[in-house]
Amino acid sequence: MNQxxxxxxxxAALAVVLAATTVCGRLAMxxxxxxxxxxxxxxxxLGPALLGAVAPGVQAQLFPADVKGTLYVLSTIGLTFYMFLVGSSLDHKLTTGPNARRASVLAVSGIVPTFLLGAGAAMVFFDSLAPQGSSLWVFMLFVGGALSITAxxxxxxxLQERGIANTPIGGLTLVAAAxxxxxxxxxxxxxxxxxxSGSPGGALRTILGAAVFAVLMLTIGRRLLAKxxxxxxxxxxLSRDAMAVILLVVLVAGWFTDWIGVFSVFGGFITGLAMPKTAVLRHELETKLTDLNSILLLPVFFAFSGLNTQVSGFGSGGRLWWQLAVVMLVAFAGKYLGCGLVVRAQGFSWRYASAVGGLMNARGLMILIFINxxxxxxLVTPEMFAILVAVAIVTTAAAMPIYRASLPAGMDLQPEVKPAAKTPARPAA
Structure with missing residues (x-):
C-alpha cells in the first residue's frame, strides 16, 4: 500500500511539473x-519562491523528500540523454575550415574575460557565499566556469528558427558556442x-579515469559506433536492437563517469561526440529521444532546480541583492563586451558585434546543469546557487531582445563587413 x-x-508531482512548465513555456513564446x-x-x-511561500503545505505534500529523490533520479537520466543529444548534434566539420579560427578566437573572448571576472567576484564573496570548509581556489574556479558557459x-x-544558421554571423556564433x-x-x-575527491590521489584517479574514458570513446568507441x-x-x-545498443552505451557511460566522480552528464556528452554524424542516424535519434526527454524529463530537472533555489536571502533583509547585482554585471559584461569587441575587430559592424554579444550571453539549461x-x-551554497539561477534566467531572457534590437528583421541575412583597405596604386615608373 505504501508503494x-x-x-x-x-x-501527481510529475503532472504538476509538466503542466507548469508547459504553460510557462507557452507564455514565454x-x-x-x-x-x-x-x-x-x-x-x-514551484519552489520556495512562490508555491512554497503561498502554499507551503501544498508544496510539502507534492514534493516530500522521497519524491524529490525520485525527481533527482529522473532528472539525472534526462540530463544524461540530453547531453548525449547535444554531443551527437555537434558537427565535426564545424571545427575545421576558415571559420574555425575566428570562432575559436570568439569562444576564447567569451570564456576568458567572463571566467576572470567571475573568479574575482567569487574571491570577494568567498567568506559569505562559499560552503563551509571549501577551498578558495575551487570556489573561484567553479563560479568562473559557470559564468563562462554559453547555451x-x-x-x-x-539560429535555425531565424534562418541564419548558415550565414557568416550565425555560423561564427554557433561554432564558438559549441x-x-x-x-x-x-x-x-x-x-x-x-x-x-577529498584527496590528491582521488583527484588523480578521477582525472585519469575521465581522460582514459574520453580517449577510448572518441577512438575505439567512435569506430565501433560508426558501424x-x-x-x-x-x-x-535505426532498428529497435540498434537503438537498444545506443541506449545501453549511454547508460553505461553515464554510470562509469558517475562512478569515477565526474557525473553522468560527462559520459553522455562524450558518447554523443563519438556518435557518427550520418543524416539518418541523427534524424532517428532526434525523433526517438528528443520529445520524451524535452517534454517530460528536462522539466523534472527544472522543477528539481527550483526546489533547491532558496530565496530567503532576497527577503526583507535583502542581503543577497548586491551580491546578485555584482555577479549579474560580471556575467553579462564578460560575455557581451568580450565577444562583441572581438566580432567588431574581425570586420563585422557594431550591430553584429552587439547581436553576437547578446546571443553568447544566453546560458540557458547548460548553466543550470553545471550549478546543479x-x-x-x-561546491556552492544554496545562496550562491540561487544567485546563479537568477543569472541563468535573466541572461537567457535578455539574449533575444538584445539580438532584435541590434539586428532588426531582415538585417541578419545581410552581414555588414568592413571593406578591406585599398592598397594605394604605385606610381608608374
Missing amino acids: IHFALQVF LVKQPRVVGEMVAGVL FPMLARI IDDAVAWAFLALIIAVGA LGERAEREGK IGLAYD
Whole structure:
C-alpha cells in the first residue's frame, strides 16, 4: 500500500511539473522568448519562491523528500540523454575550415574575460557565499566556469528558427558556442576531480579515469559506433536492437563517469561526440529521444532546480541583492563586451558585434546543469546557487531582445563587413 501511495505521489508531482512548465513555456513564446526561459521560471515558481511561500503545505505534500529523490533520479537520466543529444548534434566539420579560427578566437573572448571576472567576484564573496570548509581556489574556479558557459543547443534552435544558421554571423556564433560548451564540461570534470575527491590521489584517479574514458570513446568507441551509422544509412532507419545498443552505451557511460566522480552528464556528452554524424542516424535519434526527454524529463530537472533555489536571502533583509547585482554585471559584461569587441575587430559592424554579444550571453539549461552538479558535490551554497539561477534566467531572457534590437528583421541575412583597405596604386615608373 505504501508503494502504491508513493507511486501516486510521484505521478501527481510529475503532472504538476509538466503542466507548469508547459504553460510557462507557452507564455514565454507569446512574449517572443525561447520556451526554455518559461520552463526555467516554472521550476523556480514551484519552489520556495512562490508555491512554497503561498502554499507551503501544498508544496510539502507534492514534493516530500522521497519524491524529490525520485525527481533527482529522473532528472539525472534526462540530463544524461540530453547531453548525449547535444554531443551527437555537434558537427565535426564545424571545427575545421576558415571559420574555425575566428570562432575559436570568439569562444576564447567569451570564456576568458567572463571566467576572470567571475573568479574575482567569487574571491570577494568567498567568506559569505562559499560552503563551509571549501577551498578558495575551487570556489573561484567553479563560479568562473559557470559564468563562462554559453547555451549551444538553445543558440542552435534560435539560429535555425531565424534562418541564419548558415550565414557568416550565425555560423561564427554557433561554432564558438559549441567550443564554449566543450571547454565548460571538460573544466567541470576537472573542478569536481579536484574539489570533491577529498584527496590528491582521488583527484588523480578521477582525472585519469575521465581522460582514459574520453580517449577510448572518441577512438575505439567512435569506430565501433560508426558501424551503427553505416547500417542505419543502408536501411534508412535505426532498428529497435540498434537503438537498444545506443541506449545501453549511454547508460553505461553515464554510470562509469558517475562512478569515477565526474557525473553522468560527462559520459553522455562524450558518447554523443563519438556518435557518427550520418543524416539518418541523427534524424532517428532526434525523433526517438528528443520529445520524451524535452517534454517530460528536462522539466523534472527544472522543477528539481527550483526546489533547491532558496530565496530567503532576497527577503526583507535583502542581503543577497548586491551580491546578485555584482555577479549579474560580471556575467553579462564578460560575455557581451568580450565577444562583441572581438566580432567588431574581425570586420563585422557594431550591430553584429552587439547581436553576437547578446546571443553568447544566453546560458540557458547548460548553466543550470553545471550549478546543479556543483550543488550535489557541495561546491556552492544554496545562496550562491540561487544567485546563479537568477543569472541563468535573466541572461537567457535578455539574449533575444538584445539580438532584435541590434539586428532588426531582415538585417541578419545581410552581414555588414568592413571593406578591406585599398592598397594605394604605385606610381608608374
